[in-house]
Amino acid sequence: MQEEVNEKKGISFDTARLKDTLLNFIVPLVAFAVIAGLFMLIILPTMKSLPNLKQELTQKEALSEILYTKNNVLDRLVDFKSIVSENSTLVDRVLVSEEEPLPLQDQVYKMAIDAGLEVTKLSYSSGGGGKTEAGAYKIVGISIGIDGNYDELVKFFELVENAARFVQIDGFRFNLGKDNQSISTDMRVDAPYLFVASQAVTDDPIELDIASDDFIKFVNRLKELNFYIFSEPVEIPVGILVEGTEEETEGTLEEENPVIPPEGAEQPVENPSELPFEPVTP
Amino acid sequence: MSQSINLIPQQEKQEQQKTAIVKASTVFSIVLLVIVAGVSAYLFFEARKYQTKLGQVNDEIEDHRSKINAKKQVEIDARNLDKKYSVLEELFKNRIHYSVLLREFVLRTPAGVTINQFDVRNKSISLSGYATSYISVADFINSLLGKSGASASSSLGLEELFTAVKLNSVSLDSGNKEVKYSIAIDYDPSKLNFY
CATH class of the missing domain: 1.20.5 (Single alpha-helices involved in coiled-coils or other helix-helix interfaces)
Structure with a gap:
């Protein structure tokens, strides 16, 4: 215990x-x-x-x-809304939104005639495209055959390089005629077109600066171009138009294929004075 | 000889040691607590500062967004214009000016040389024709290459436009006593870009 x-x-x-x-x-x-x-x-x-x-x-x-x-x-x-609108109109005339092959065909024909050349063949074809660092675009092409002399051919190229709508040439060839003076040239004149439908993206910055030197220089360059107005088309002789591509038509183009602008597209200007800037004639 | 005599009993010594340990641990823990509390307070207020600032910046962002959304159509028009401007500017910069090419050929072609066929593709030219003599053909090739001694030369500052010239064929035409030639030329397209 x-x-x-x-x-x-x-x-x-x-x-x-x-x-x-x-x-x-x-x-x-x-x-x-x-x-x-x-x-x-x-x-x-x-x-x-x-x-x-x-x-x-x-x-x-x-x-x-x-x-x-x-x-x-x-x-x-x-x-600067009015300036932006004017610049947009200007750019849209140089780089159009739709194919518009008939005004293009008319423009190329006029350039050839203005250069003093005789047009022997004219046709258009659509399809194809190109690409730049800024984006892709589509192309409509005009195949043209022209007769003239060397100086007139140089003049034609100068008109191409200063024309609106924007066109460019992807190679050409010519043959000297029997008279050793005239040359027959074949080439394709390409016109890019680009339809844009951007969207507003709130958090993405806007790169465009309408006051920058580059942009102002660019706009001034466009204003110096020669603008061809389709509302005054030249009657293209029937014999010149040739079959070639699935997109072509025969006969007088305006009768068989009236120009039907797409919805929302700008109508051709009837009076040049309605343009927001002075067109420069060659 | 004197000797110190510790009259404190063993138990008392243990008590004193125990008291010292308690005291030391108390002091240490309080000091550590103060330090940790200080660090906690600093981190707490620092995080709160960032959160407050984040709230302010979020409010600014929402304010900016609402103002931007009110100008949606202006933004769309600006983006459309910017897209076309960018593409068109590049097209202008990259376009080949064949008028300059042809004018350059006029300057480089010596007397006595005729061009009968002329075919231009990207970066290359094929041409054929007649010349009065073999020397004229050689002269023509030298002037295309910008070599000295040629009778014809560029005056447009495009001496390096043609990068290579190849004589494909040359023969004497017995009929008209002229020299028939065929030439392939490489050229630099960038020299024909003007903007």
């Missing part, structure tokens, strides 16, 4: 010592518990999230700057 009491006293003595130790170290224990809590709840999560916050802030500030600049650009475009 004495041993049981002594054993009980031993157990009580250990518990008492434990309690005593805990009471003595209560402050450090509480302090370490608070430290652990601060570390788990504040320090660790914050250290993980802080770099992401910084990065997100940097990105958002950059986006805000882009949008601010874009807003200023749009405000300027609104202020």
Whole structure:
């Protein structure tokens, strides 16, 4: 019995010592518990999230700057709305939106006649396209045969290089006639066309700057071109038009294929004075 | 000889040690707590600062977006114009001016050389014709290559327009006593880009 009491006293003595130790170290224990809590709840999560916050802030500030600049650009475009509209009209006349083969055919014929050449063959074909760094475009081509002399051929090329709508030549060949003076030339005159239907993308910046030197130089270059007006077409003799491609027609083009402009396209200008700029005649 | 006698009992020594340990651990834990609390406060306020600023920037972005969306049609017109302008400008820059090529040929063709056939493709020209003598043909080739001593030369600053000339054939035409020639020429199209 004495041993049981002594054993009980031993157990009580250990518990008492434990309690005593805990009471003595209560402050450090509480302090370490608070430290652990601060570390788990504040320090660790914050250290993980802080770099992401910084990065997100940097990105958002950059986006805000882009949008601010874009807003200023749009405000300027609104202020100069009439100039933007005039420039758009000008560009659309040089790089048309639809194929428009008949006005093109008329233009090429007129250029040949203005150069003093005789047109022996004329046909158009659609299909094909090209690509620039800025984007792709489609092509309609006019195959033409012309007779004349060397100087007249040079003059024709000069008219091509200064014409609106924009045309370009992809190679040519000529043969000297028996008189050693006249030459017969065959070539294809290509006219690119491009239909654009952009969409507003809020966060994307606008690259166009209508006040930049490059753009102003470009517009001035366009204004110097010779504009050919289809509303005064030249009667192309029937014998010149040849079969060749699936897109061609025979006979007088205007009778069999009246020009039907696509919806929303601009009508040919009846009076040159209606153009927003002075056309330059060759 | 004197000797120090420690009259403090062993138990008392243990008590003193225990007290010192408790005191040291208390001080250490409090100091550590203060440091950690300081760091926590700094990180907390730093994160809060960034979140506040992020909120402000988000408000700015929404404000800008609403203003931009109100000018949607202006943006569409500007993008259309920009697209066509970019494509057209490149077309102008890359277009080959054959008028300049032909004028250059006039300057480079010496007297006595006739061109009967002339075929131009991208970067190459095939031509054939007649000349009064073999020397005229050689002269013609030299002037195309811009070599000195040729009777004809460029005056347009396009001396390096033609990069290679190959004489495909040359023969004497017994009928008209003229030299018939055929030449292939490589040219640099970039020299004929004017904008």
